[in-house]
Amino acid sequence: MTDSYDLLSAARAEALFSSALAVDSQPTKDEVETAIRQAVRQHHGTRGCAVVLAGAYGEYPETAVPRMRWALRQVRAAYPRARRYR
Secondary structure, eight states: OOOHHHHHHHHHHHHHHTSSOOTTOOOOHHHHHHHHHHHHHHTTSHHHHHHHHHHHHHHOHHHHHHHHHHHHHHHHHHSOOOOOOO
């Protein structure tokens, strides 16, 4: 079973990847949220952000990999996973 947090994190990272933020930036949580929101609007949803991501991996894999790593780090920092107690 896939964790819904992981799916949401992946969608956020795809959106951040497709945003205008630079890889060398250290954005605040508010800047990450704004960039994600703007990217989703600009690309007409999360599927559009995924298309941008796929295109970048196809055309520029040498820069796409570091950008996705950066996007994942920023999303994990902005949206820390809450501990689940069982």
